[in-house]
Amino acid sequence: MKLSTFKILLLLFLFSHTAKAQEENDRYSKRVQKYSSNWQKIIPRYAKIQFAGSMGMLSIGPGWNYGNNHWETDMLLGLVPRNADRHAMATFTLKQNYIPWNIPIGEHFSFEPLSCGLYFNTLFDRDFWVREPSRYPDGYYGFSTRIRSHVFMGERFTINLPHNRSWHKSITFFYELSTCDLYLISAFGNSYLKPKDYLSLSFGIKLQIL
Amino acid sequence: MLKQIIPFFLFTLLTACELIDYHPYDGRLHTKERDINAKNIRIIEANTQNSDTIRFAFIGDTQRNYDETVDFVKHINQNDSIDFILHGGDIADFGMKKEYEWTIDILGKLKAPYVALIGNHDIIGNGDQVYKALFGNENFSFITNDIKFVCLNTNAIEYDYSHPVPDFEFIKNEFQDSTRFKRTIVVMHAPPGNEQFNNNVKDVFQLYIKQFPSLIFCLHAHNHNLSVNDLFNDGILYFGCSNIAKRNYMLFTITPDNYTYEVIDF
Numbered sequence: 001m002k003l004s005t006f007k008i009l010l011l012l013f014l015f016s017h018t019a020k021a022q023e024e025n026d027r028y029s030k031r032v033q034k035y036s037s038n039w040q041k042i043i044p045r046y047a048k049i050q051f052a053g054s055m056g057m058l059s060i061g062p063g064w065n066y067g068n069n070h071w072e073t074d075m076l077l078g079l080v081p082r083n084a085d086r087h088a089m090a091t092f093t094l095k096q097n098y099i100p101w102n103i104p105i106g107e108h109f110s111f112e113p114l115s116c117g118l119y120f121n122t123l124f125d126r127d128f129w130v131r132e133p134s135r136y137p138d139g140y141y142g143f144s145t146r147i148r149s150h151v152f153m154g155e156r157f158t159i160n161l162p163h164n165r166s167w168h169k170s171i172t173f174f175y176e177l178s179t180c181d182l183y184l185i186s187a188f189g190n191s192y193l194k195p196k197d198y199l200s201l202s203f204g205i206k207l208q209i210l
Numbered sequence: 211m212l213k214q215i216i217p218f219f220l221f222t223l224l225t226a227c228e229l230i231d232y233h234p235y236d237g238r239l240h241t242k243e244r245d246i247n248a249k250n251i252r253i254i255e256a257n258t259q260n261s262d263t264i265r266f267a268f269i270g271d272t273q274r275n276y277d278e279t280v281d282f283v284k285h286i287n288q289n290d291s292i293d294f295i296l297h298g299g300d301i302a303d304f305g306m307k308k309e310y311e312w313t314i315d316i317l318g319k320l321k322a323p324y325v326a327l328i329g330n331h332d333i334i335g336n337g338d339q340v341y342k343a344l345f346g347n348e349n350f351s352f353i354t355n356d357i358k359f360v361c362l363n364t365n366a367i368e369y370d371y372s373h374p375v376p377d378f379e380f381i382k383n384e385f386q387d388s389t390r391f392k393r394t395i396v397v398m399h400a401p402p403g404n405e406q407f408n409n410n411v412k413d414v415f416q417l418y419i420k421q422f423p424s425l426i427f428c429l430h431a432h433n434h435n436l437s438v439n440d441l442f443n444d445g446i447l448y449f450g451c452s453n454i455a456k457r458n459y460m461l462f463t464i465t466p467d468n469y470t471y472e473v474i475d476f
Contacts, residue, residue, distance in 0.1 A: 057232045085339040086237040123235070128335060135367050137405055143304065145335045148234065182234060182304050185274070186312075192276040197312060201229035 045210040048074050053202030054150060054180050055121040056080050056091045063095075063206075072097040078121075095119035099156070112156040115174060121148045143182070152178035156206075172206040234306045235335045239343060241311050243318070247345045250323035251352040254294045257323075258354035265291055267322075268460040270298030270399070270431025271453030272313055273331050278454045279316045285476035286459075292322045293354065298431025298451055299329025299365075299399030305337025310344055325352070329399040329432065330365040330406050338368075349380040357464060358391040360384050360422070364398040364430075366408035375408060376415055385421060394422035401430040401448050402441055416442045426469060436460075436473060 044062030051058055056078025063074035078091035097117040104110045122130075128146035132139075154176030161168055179187075183198035232238060258264050267286055272279045286292060297317070302309035310332075317324055328341050328348045341348065348363035366375040376398075396419050400406035419425060427447045436458070437450035449471065451460050458475045 052230045052232055054231045054233055057236075080233045080236045081238075083236070083238050085343050086336050089233075089236075091233065121233075123233075128235070133370070135370055141331075141334065145235070145305070177229075180234065182306060183308070186276075186303070186309065190274070190276040192280050192316070193312065196225060196228055197308070199229055200231040201226055 043210065046206050046208045048076065048204060048206045050076065050202055050204035052200065053152070053176060053178055054148070054183075054200045055093045055119065059091070059093055061093075065208075069102065070099055072099065074119075080123075090124040091121055092124065093119050093121045108160050110158045110160070112158070114153065115156050115176070116153045117151075119150045119152070119178075121150065121180075122146055148180045148182065150178045150180045152176045152202075168207045168209060170208040172208065174204050174206065176202050176204070178202065231308075234304075234308065237307060237336050237339055237343075239307060239311065239340070241314065241344075243314055243344060245344075245346050246314065247325045247347075247350055250294070250325055251350070253323040254325070254354060255352055258293050261293065261355050263463060263465050264293050264354050264357065265461065265463045266293055267295045268298060268429055268449070268451050268462060269295065269454055270451045271300040271329065271434055271455075272297065273300045273303035273309070273329075273453070275453070275455040276312055276316060278457055279313065281457070282454055282459065282476055283316055283319050287319070287321045290321075292461075294322050295320055295324040296359075296361075296397060296429070297324060297326035298397065298429065299327040300331045300431065300453075301326055301329065301341075302332050302334075302337055305332060305334030305340070307336075307340045310337075310340050314344060325350070325361065327361050327397060327399050327431075328363050328365065330368055333365055333368040349377050351384055353391050356392040356466075357426070358384070358394045358422070359397055360394060360419070361397045364400045364402075364408075365406045367406055371408075376411070378418065381418060388423055391423060393424040393426050394419075395426050395429065396422070397429045399430065400432040401428070401439075401450065404432060406432065413442070416444070416446070420444070420446065426464070 045064050047061070048063050049058065049060045053059070055076070057080060059076035059078035061074060061076035063072055065072045074095040074097070076093040076095060078093060080089040080091060082088040095117065096119065097115055099112050099115045101114065102110055102112050123146050130144045130146050132141055154174055156172050156174040158170050158172040160170045178200050179198050187193045187198045228240065269282065286295065301313045326345055328338065332338065332341050338348070349361065351358055351360045360381070362376050364376050369375055402412035402415060403409060425446055427449060430448055430450050433450050434453040435450065436452050439448045440446065441448045449460060452458050458473050460471055461474050462469060462471045
């Protein structure tokens, strides 16, 4: 009798202990789940490579699509190559894309007749300033040589890749025509300047991973 | 069919190449033009070496006024009596290479040779490097018959005193060949006393340039207004031209013993 009571107590103790552990384990795993799913949301969904576009010769970086794939945000690191007069420079671009329409062509292709948006580009170079250096009287030039704002318009063509034989979900080819703040200000009021003077053409590839 | 397609294709390709732009400040020039000042100085010196009288137009600050600059070129090209055109600086407004290229495309249509000084706006960003590639040294000089034109970079605050502006060493070297000329005109973008000038040395500068044989007068741009000032009350006049947006320029005629100037609207 005494022994059985002891056994029951022991079992109860063990049970309660494991139950408590189970409960704790649940809280933790839920937290881990939530934590990783939150981080998963901000995993870049694609990589983009863009040639030219007044933000570097070649820009490359991750990006995210959302809002039924009508919106895309890119973060691109670019390189302005060295030439006879100047050393190479690195740039960073934050780019917001809006793609209003997606027209599927059969099973494997789709066409987007318009992608548009804006991007901001900054140079990593000490010769360029965000705010004028203090040697100038206040508001002397009134613009930043380091940060440029751009607007663009373009078109895109996508190939959906077969899952069993490819690294990526899909590949998108695009081109864009863009211009920046200083080009637009120059064109304004000068009929001498034509679109070929202030427009910039660029090409790119988007590799969709998720 | 193919004969039509190929030129069209080539045209499209060429236009596309022109549209490729890495960065406004990448310094990658599309134009083949280089050393414009040196090339034009050779023409000016050859054309004027035996002229008693020389006539030149003085303009400045064409920055972001392309339409007016085009009109100026059309206007001045009708006047065959002009030996050369002097641009007092501020070719660009933001120091971008495209601005330089647009402007030299326009000024390239001038019938008379031209030289251009460096203005403060031409230095912004990597503009000074673009100026050097397209025009040459920031300080330069040339001799027409018996007059030496000494053209100086005076945009001191652009350099944070890391660079000699005005460059007295250059000026000193310009005294060396003083047997080749009898009179002198000093040209600059920003005049002494201006916020761009290194005003700590403006009196020294004036004393120094007066060492040149018969300094006739000085020319400057930058202020966007016509002006004639005896800045140091020593009888040396500083003539300032308007910016091109005001649609006028100064026309100087220098005879063996005198000079006259007119302001001409276009």
